[in-house]
Every structure is written in C-alpha cells, then in structure tokens.
Amino acid sequence: MAGLIDKAKNFVVDKVANVEKPEASLDDLDLKDMSCDAITYSGKVSVKNPYSTSIPICQISYKFKCAGREITSGTVPDPGSLKGNETTKLEVPMKVPHSVLMSLVKDIGADWDIDYELELGLTVDLPLIGNFTIPLSKKGQIKLPTLSDLFTK
Template sequence: MDLVGKVKDFVADKVADMPKPEATCTDVDLKDVSREGIEYLAKISIKNPYGVAIPISDIEYTLKSATRVIASGKVPDPGSLKASDTTMVDVHVKVPHSVLVSLIKDIAGDWDIDYEIEIKLIVDLPVIGNFTIPVNQKGEMKMPTWRDMFV
C-alpha cells in the first residue's frame, strides 16, 4: 500500500472514532388548528460534544401515517448547535385538512393518528463536512376536539 493509501486509512479511522452530535425526538404535540390545516410541533434534542457551535445546514422532515406520507418539508435557517451543550430545535409540521380526510379510517376508531416521523438534521462539521443525523419516532397524535378549535 502506498503512502497516500495509508494516510487515507489513518484519517478514515480517526474520523470514524470521533464523537458526533446525537439527536432524539422528545415530543410531538398539537400546536395549532387553522382553516388551512393542523400544525404539529416536534421537539428535537441535539447534543453537541464539541467545544464550538456547529451550524445546522438543513432540517428535512417526513410525517407518515399508515405508511402514507401526510406531510413533508424543510425548516429554513434552523440556527446552530450550542457548544458542548444540548440544543432544543422545534420542527413545525403542517398537515392540510384534505390529507386528514383520507385518514378517516384510522382517526374514526380512537380519534388519533398513528404516526411515524422521520427527521434528518444536516450539520456542517469542521473537517468532515455535512453530516446527517437521522431521528425517527413512532407514536399516536390526538386529533383536536371541538374544544381545542374554539378555545
């Protein structure tokens, strides 16, 4: 193996052993009900092991119910991760009423939606470049009641 190959292997081993940011979805809740649809809020906790702030390049999300995509999108300009700390990031997911009508079979039984949310946090790590942190969570979201809509 030549010198360049050995250097590549060495660097690859060191990068693989470096600590990387970790993220978890702590909560998904009803945020707002409007004429356009229902807005849910996913709260993401991201732990930054580095002593410097790290910019978040992008946040992409996909909300599924019964394996069907009911909402997807990106969060523009999500900010940065605090140095050596945990940062909370809010991901607003808007679901149009027309999509909810198509899920009536799931909703009618227990007035909730069984969901799976997939979030990709893309951070810009020094030396490494863009690094994607996948966050997935499954659960149930309660549908708003008449009281929620008119309070």
C-alpha cells in the first residue's frame, strides 16, 4: 500500500513540475521622471502567459544596485494580471533620492554613468501550484542627468 502511495505522490510531483509556466524578460531600464529630490527609473518587463485564462500578479519585488551597492528596493503590490495567451508589458517604477546617487560619485568617473544591476521577482498565482516567483535580472549602464537636465524640465 505504501508503494502505491509513493508512486501516486511521485506522479503528481512529476506532473506539477512539468506544468508550463509564464516566461518573463526584463527589456529595458529608462529614466522616467526627475524632481528636485529624486530620480525615478522605470524597469520594462514583458511576461508571456501560456494559458488561455488570465493569471493574477501578486506582486513585483525589486532590488536596484549601482556600483555594487543597493540604492533602492521595494515592491509593487497587486500590479494587475497577465492576459490569457498574450504578452503583457509591465512597468516597475523605482525612486532613487539624489543623495544616494551623489554617494556614488567616486564610482561614476569621467563618463557620468554608473553600472547597474536590477533584480526583479515577479510573483504570480498559478492554478494548482500556488504562488510562483519568476526571477529576473539585468545589468547595464545608466547615464546620469546633468545639472542642465535637472533645470530644463
């Protein structure tokens, strides 16, 4: 009897492990807004839903690192849902105070840009499986705004 239960358990585990899951990619990171106290960056995420029904997104968590240091982190709660059999575009806003960017001045150098790494966790609620987090990361360079950029907006 125990052998039959183990076989049934393994069968279910194998089927759940092979269930098709949404796929996501981190497409871009752009400067969204500048104010006197902060710069807001926007991460662009594309998520492909393989199911015919929509899937709710529980949250998007992020860590934004520059020059090896975390400069901001947070979550975007309840950003909507993924449409069935489509690719949904999501935006993840990240507000970075100027004081934090100014602490990176030594790392910026003469070219006025900094290396960044953005880590995202897209948590969706899959039927039968429950909450499933899709990890994403992207590395690149951010061109920082100059003083004239701040005063012309």
